[in-house]
Amino acid sequence: MTSERLKASLDEFAIFGGTPAFAEQLHVGRPNIGDRDRLLGLFNQILDTKRLSNMGPLEREFEQRVAEMLGVKHCIAICNATVALEIAIRALGLTGEVIVPSFTFIATAHALQWQQIVPVFCDIDPETHCLDPRSVERMITPRTTGIVGVHLWGRACEIDALTEIADRHGLKLLFDAAHAFACSYEGRMIGGFGDAEVFSFHATKFFNTFEGGAVTTNDDKLAEKIRLMKNFGFAGYDQVIYIGTNGKMSEVSAAMGLTSLESLDDFVANNHRNYRQYSSELAELPGLRLLTFKEHEKCNYQYIVVEVDQTKAGIGRDELVRLLHAENIIARRYFYPGCHRMEPYRTSYPDAGQALPLTEQLAERVLTLPTGTAVGETEISGIGRIIRKAIARGPEIHERLVAEHVNLPLTAKEY
Numbered sequence: 173m174t175s176e177r178l179k180a181s182l183d184e185f186a187i188f189g190g191t192p193a194f195a196e197q198l199h200v201g202r203p204n205i206g207d208r209d210r211l212l213g214l215f216n217q218i219l220d221t222k223r224l225s226n227m228g229p230l231e232r233e234f235e236q237r238v239a240e241m242l243g244v245k246h247c248i249a250i251c252n253a254t255v256a257l258e259i260a261i262r263a264l265g266l267t268g269e270v271i272v273p274s275f276t277f278i279a280t281a282h283a284l285q286w287q288q289i290v291p292v293f294c295d296i297d298p299e300t301h302c303l304d305p306r307s308v309e310r311m312i313t314p315r316t317t318g319i320v321g322v323h324l325w326g327r328a329c330e331i332d333a334l335t336e337i338a339d340r341h342g343l344k345l346l347f348d349a350a351h352a353f354a355c356s357y358e359g360r361m362i363g364g365f366g367d368a369e370v371f372s373f374h375a376t377k378f379f380n381t382f383e384g385g386a387v388t389t390n391d392d393k394l395a396e397k398i399r400l401m402k403n404f405g406f407a408g409y410d411q412v413i414y415i416g417t418n419g420k421m422s423e424v425s426a427a428m429g430l431t432s433l434e435s436l437d438d439f440v441a442n443n444h445r446n447y448r449q450y451s452s453e454l455a456e457l458p459g460l461r462l463l464t465f466k467e468h469e470k471c472n473y474q475y476i477v478v479e480v481d482q483t484k485a486g487i488g489r490d491e492l493v494r495l496l497h498a499e500n501i502i503a504r505r506y507f508y509p510g511c512h513r514m515e516p517y518r519t520s521y522p523d524a525g526q527a528l529p530l531t532e533q534l535a536e537r538v539l540t541l542p543t544g545t546a547v548g549e550t551e552i553s554g555i556g557r558i559i560r561k562a563i564a565r566g567p568e569i570h571e572r573l574v575a576e577h578v579n580l581p582l583t584a585k586e587y
């Protein structure tokens with residue numbers, strides 16, 4: 173960052189020709205890597221023993237450690253969360269219609285549609301960004317067989333309310349916990365709620381196994397079925413007793429997982445520090461709301477989520493994203509424009525948006541900011557300063573962007 177007087181005039185914003193605040197791009201996240209020597213030691217062990225995959229010792233140890241950490245009976249490691257969702261959905265016997273939020277990553281919906289199950293998109297609570305239980309209840313039809321809640325940003329769904337609805341209607345309840353590893357709900361670790369929960373350990377998550385995921389459950393029978401399904405349905409040599417797929421986690425991924433587990437507290441502490449700093453940098457700005465996390469719950473703080481309300485900030489979310497990109501702050505829209513406006517759902521259910529007013533509003537407002545090890549105190553104070561200056565002059569910036577025709581919708585390459 174340059175001087176405190178930075179961006180004293182509009183011309184000093186990089187979007188209007190000024191010098192970018194950062195020489196290098198700051199990204200939303202950078203993969204966390206634990207102790208390199210420990211990881212390389214495990215890689216050597218894999219090469220020495222030549223156990224590369226097929227429920228090897230590291231995969232089993234990883235499953236056991238995760239189950240212990242989450243206080244859940246079973247953890248089944250899978251090659252990624254999308255396949256984990258597909259397997260869990262099939263193992264639970266879901267068919268017909270399943271209620272899901274549209275404000276989620278597309279994999280949540282695709283995992284259903286992939287198996288000819290209709291994802292019925294349901295509106296969210298604008299406070300929590302998660303499924304609104306009252307809307308869920310309204311979407312239930314005789315064809316509904318289940319609910320897939322998403323613990324978005326690592327903040328738990330209204331689990332008790334969803335469990336009560338699922339029980340009352342005889343529906344299965346699955347949670348997409350891709351964002352919620354190491355998070356809790358009312359003091360209990362996420363992983364043991366509903367019929368099953370699914371985690372993602374993709375490289376973009378704060379805890380990664382390169383690619384990877386897991387299904388966790390307290391249901392012995394379901395766990396057994398999922399174990400069969402992730403290995404083609406093999407119950408023994410030459411004995412296939414079930415339809416299955418290949419959902420196994422490789423040993424190198426498990427090695428990464430075991431190494432990452434040892435550094436998990438450090439990863440979380442780093443994210444938490446960043447979150448606390450952002451909270452003070454972005455406090456009480458008109459039209460800007462930083463999503464908060466409950467301090468009494470465990471949380472991974474892996475997303476810094478901001479909502480921009482143009483009617484109060486003067487500047488729109490897309491305009492702010494573009495302005496930040498020009499400064500080399502690669503803020504990102506998330507879950508825009510909502511699953512229901514992506515294919516094949518957009519064509520199949522063109523009117524789905526009518527039942528999703530809050531999802532559509534939120535999809536126009538949300539952006540995420542750089543965190544993780546990509547940024548430290550200096551960067552966050554620089555980002556905070558730019559955002560404060562942009563909000564302070566929001567209407568002027570908006571007018572100039574309009575006048576200079578640079579407020580066009582963001583293209584796919586820009587977010």
Ligand SMILES: Cc1ncc(COP(=O)(O)O)c(C=O)c1O
Nearest residue numbers: 252253254277279350372373374
């Ligand atoms: C909410 C949600 N569900 C599912 C997935 C899919 O995870 P994976 O990339 O491990 O398949 C993601 C990935 O980002 C996600 O954010």
